[in-house]
Amino acid sequence: MKILLKLIVFIVPTSFIFMFFMLLTNDKSYPGADYTSFKLPSFKLENLENLDTISNDVLEGDFILNVWASWCITCIIEHPYLMSLTKNGIPVVGLNYKDDRDDAIIWLDKYGNPYNLILHDYKGTFALDLGVTGAPETFLINDGKVVAHYQGEVNEIIWQDVFLPVIKEMEMF
Amino acid sequence: MIIEISHFLSVLATGLFFLAGSFSLFTKNTLYISNLISRTYSHGFLLLLTSFSIYIWLAISDNFSVQYIASHSNTELPTFYKISSIWSAHEGSMFLWIVFLSLWGFFFNISVKNDQILKSKSIGVISVILVGFLLFLLVTSNPFITILPIAPLNGADINPVLQDPALAIHPPTLYLGYVGFVIPFACAISFLLIGDSNIKWELLVRKWSIAAWAFLTIGITLGSWWAYYELGWGGYWFWDPVENIALMPWLAATAFIHSLSVSIKSSHLRIWTILLSISVFSLSLFGAFIVRSGIIDSVHSFANDPDRGLYLLGFISIIVFTSIYLFIFRLPTIKESKRIKKFSKESFISINNIFFGTLIFSVMLGVTYPLIYEFLFDQKISVGAPFYNAIFIPIVVLASFFLFFSVDSKWSRKINFKFFKTPIFLSLFFSIITVIYISDRFNSNNLAILISIFAGTIIIFRYIYELLDSLLNKKYINPFSVIAHMALGLLLVSISFNSLLSTERAINIKINEYEEYKGLNIYFDDIRVLKNSNNDSIKATFFIEDAKGKQFNLSPEKRRYFTRGQITTETAIHIMPLKDIYMTIGDQLDDGSWIVNIQINYLIRFIWFSAALMAFAGIMLIFSNRRA
Numbered sequence: 001m002k003i004l005l006k007l008i009v010f011i012v013p014t015s016f017i018f019m020f021f022m023l024l025t026n027d028k029s030y031p032g033a034d035y036t037s038f039k040l041p042s043f044k045l046e047n048l049e050n051l052d053t054i055s056n057d058v059l060e061g062d063f064i065l066n067v068w069a070s071w072c073i074t075c076i077i078e079h080p081y082l083m084s085l086t087k088n089g090i091p092v093v094g095l096n097y098k099d100d101r102d103d104a105i106i107w108l109d110k111y112g113n114p115y116n117l118i119l120h121d122y123k124g125t126f127a128l129d130l131g132v133t134g135a136p137e138t139f140l141i142n143d144g145k146v147v148a149h150y151q152g153e154v155n156e157i158i159w160q161d162v163f164l165p166v167i168k169e170m171e172m173f
Numbered sequence: 174m175i176i177e178i179s180h181f182l183s184v185l186a187t188g189l190f191f192l193a194g195s196f197s198l199f200t201k202n203t204l205y206i207s208n209l210i211s212r213t214y215s216h217g218f219l220l221l222l223t224s225f226s227i228y229i230w231l232a233i234s235d236n237f238s239v240q241y242i243a244s245h246s247n248t249e250l251p252t253f254y255k256i257s258s259i260w261s262a263h264e265g266s267m268f269l270w271i272v273f274l275s276l277w278g279f280f281f282n283i284s285v286k287n288d289q290i291l292k293s294k295s296i297g298v299i300s301v302i303l304v305g306f307l308l309f310l311l312v313t314s315n316p317f318i319t320i321l322p323i324a325p326l327n328g329a330d331i332n333p334v335l336q337d338p339a340l341a342i343h344p345p346t347l348y349l350g351y352v353g354f355v356i357p358f359a360c361a362i363s364f365l366l367i368g369d370s371n372i373k374w375e376l377l378v379r380k381w382s383i384a385a386w387a388f389l390t391i392g393i394t395l396g397s398w399w400a401y402y403e404l405g406w407g408g409y410w411f412w413d414p415v416e417n418i419a420l421m422p423w424l425a426a427t428a429f430i431h432s433l434s435v436s437i438k439s440s441h442l443r444i445w446t447i448l449l450s451i452s453v454f455s456l457s458l459f460g461a462f463i464v465r466s467g468i469i470d471s472v473h474s475f476a477n478d479p480d481r482g483l484y485l486l487g488f489i490s491i492i493v494f495t496s497i498y499l500f501i502f503r504l505p506t507i508k509e510s511k512r513i514k515k516f517s518k519e520s521f522i523s524i525n526n527i528f529f530g531t532l533i534f535s536v537m538l539g540v541t542y543p544l545i546y547e548f549l550f551d552q553k554i555s556v557g558a559p560f561y562n563a564i565f566i567p568i569v570v571l572a573s574f575f576l577f578f579s580v581d582s583k584w585s586r587k588i589n590f591k592f593f594k595t596p597i598f599l600s601l602f603f604s605i606i607t608v609i610y611i612s613d614r615f616n617s618n619n620l621a622i623l624i625s626i627f628a629g630t631i632i633i634f635r636y637i638y639e640l641l642d643s644l645l646n647k648k649y650i651n652p653f654s655v656i657a658h659m660a661l662g663l664l665l666v667s668i669s670f671n672s673l674l675s676t677e678r679a680i681n682i683k684i685n686e687y688e689e690y691k692g693l694n695i696y697f698d699d700i701r702v703l704k705n706s707n708n709d710s711i712k713a714t715f716f717i718e719d720a721k722g723k724q725f726n727l728s729p730e731k732r733r734y735f736t737r738g739q740i741t742t743e744t745a746i747h748i749m750p751l752k753d754i755y756m757t758i759g760d761q762l763d764d765g766s767w768i769v770n771i772q773i774n775y776l777i778r779f780i781w782f783s784a785a786l787m788a789f790a791g792i793m794l795i796f797s798n799r800r801a
Binding site: 002005006009010013016017019020021022023024025080111112157 | 444
């Protein structure tokens with residue numbers, strides 16, 4: 001009986017601690033993350049706010065390209081984090097995806113605008129070229145090249161684990 | 174400059190605790206050495222307290238050259254929240270946690286005489302734990318880091334959901350509970366270290382354990398209340414991972430204080446008591462690990478950093494394995510009375526230990542199963558209320574029946590079981606009547622709920638009989654036990670009624686429209702946008718008239734805070750003696766109507782009241798003159 005007691009009090013904590021150790025040291029891999037690098041496809045879209053035509057040559061340097069829409073619930077959850085990125089001086093370009101212009105503008109008025117510039121992709125053609133499957137999705141662009149892509153909500157954890165390593169490696173921003 | 178003094182004092186305190194720990198564990202504790210250890214510890218504590226006081230003063234005086242204060246406080250905040258901003262994130266709350274740990278040790282140090290054989294070793298154990306956590310604070314999560322040369326002018330802001338009085342006191346109370354169990358833990362360890370089975374360590378820790386238990390109870394209750402009205406969760410318990418993590422030490426502590434009383438009275442269950450004292454503190458540490466390593470996502474998680482997790486895991490493993498090694502090593506020498514008489518109080522409490530052990534194990538399984546699953550299959554799942562309900566309802570009901578029959582039991586004496594003794598018969602009779610009435614009145618045949626109500630009412634009626642008996646026939650009762658257990662009965666009844674009667678519905682309503690829900694006539698009067706000092710808000714006003722013609726207003730609100738862009742819901746609650754009308758406002762729809770969520774929560778205040786009553790019974794016991 002006492003042997004059993006000894007075994008239990010030893011084995012139970014050991015297995016828990018072993019598991020926590022493995023979990024903590026486990027390299028996190030995110031199913032939504034993709035590091036395939038490709039050139040930003042060429043496009044010609046309207047600026048959501050002032051209807052100017054924008055093409056590849058306007059977008060220079062390093063920036064974040066965030067696919068969003070007013071119908072997208074996750075985008076509302078993601079929104080505060082994008083605001084904080086902009087506040088920290090990281091250029092965020094929005095790609096308004098399959099969305100009505102008026103709805104999009106109402107949405108921005110309601111929640112605030114985190115974007116330096118917004119492309120209006122009503123038909124979703126540019127998004128198709130990029131390989132977007134839905135909203136929200138986020139691309140990291142380095143000198144006209146996509147270097148990281150994440151499907152789903154970007155938050156502090158995703159930023160730290162998915163984007164920041166690439167940003168540090170390429171010395172961006 | 175001042176922050177460096179605070180930093181330096183903390184480092185110095187670490188050094189003194191290190192000295193106290195080494196003296197205690199590696200020298201022969203003569204009276205001279207014991208005095209030395211006691212004084213070294215007290216000085217260490219005073220240094221740490223001064224360091225923390227300086228830190229509070231820096232927070233009050235908006236010293237934003239301190240990085241932590243700059244990123245969690247703001248010039249606009251009232252002083253109260255400037256102070257509470259200290260424990261609104263990882264570094265500061267860890268600091269507070271450690272100060273509280275040393276505070277318990279300090280009170281223990283000044284109230285126990287130096288010639289008490291367990292004292293020096295216990296202070297040593299506490300010191301070693303303090304050194305480990307202070308190093309963790311200073312090395313991996315230093316709150317003293319400065320931003321120099323240019324300090325920001327205003328500071329960021331405290332997380333808006335934390336700007337609330339309940340939350341400002343919820344973490345400190347909870348921490349006081351968690352770390353309070355360091356006293357029984359340290360005494361159990363020093364008992365094992367000394368290895369003399371004749372020492373009565375249990376008696377020494379009785380009141381300390383109950384004090385810590387009371388704080389833990391109040392802390393959990395405050396957390397539950399806060400989630401209800403500030404987070405807008407609309408209920409009292411959600412089986413959120415971090416709620417469970419607080420529940421496990423509470424369950425272990427409850428089992429521990431029961432088991433402790435047996436060990437004090439009759440030297441039974443001593444092994445159980447030692448194991449439970451180690452479990453309670455280990456589970457408290459486990460909670461700190463889970464919350465601070467970011468291994469589980471929850472409202473409570475702090476920003477995560479794997480190094481912190483690894484350090485904590487390493488240190489906690491050292492504590493746990495040292496304790497287990499000592500326990501196994503001393504197991505043969507622990508003398509306890511073996512035979513427990515059937516139907517004696519001891520026998521009921523040992524059964525209680527098994528019930529609580531099962532509950533703890535189930536919660537542990539519920540908390541860690543998603544982690545195990547993630548580890549093995551790399552997918553996230555969550556374990557929710559159905560799992561816990563399926564386990565808690567039968568075990569708690571069964572435990573209540575045992576409690577019911579145990580009221581008659583005596584220490585170390587077998588009692589004759591007559592099922593038709595007056596008190597048992599009367600309480601069963603009244604309970605059955607009550608349950609039948611409830612089933613009929615509310616037209617319910619939900620067996621789980623009716624049985625839970627029955628379990629609660631038999632306890633309440635049984636103890637009411639006991640109270641009357643003591644008033645009329647001067648029969649001796651233990652008032653603390655009576656209050657705490659009646660509170661348990663009340664808790665069961667109110668939880669059951671809450672799930673039986675509470676309803677909620679989301680309605681779409683336009684301005685100047687009427688809507689009818691459960692006899693409530695709801696009129697949407699007005700909605701307007703307000704500009705507050707640190708947020709924009711949408712505030713709606715509803716006029717409500719209930720079936721009896723009583724009228725009141727409810728004004729739910731939705732706020733967007735400037736500094737973090739965070740959106741929070743401010744609930745509107747109308748409190749009535751037996752129920753709450755609870756309202757939150759959602760989004761506006763295309764046709765101009767608003768989604769409004771309305772809940773009628775029955776007896777929810779009684780749930781918190783009964784938890785508070787349990788804690789109150791514990792506090793009364795501490796201030797009473799009874800020895801055990």
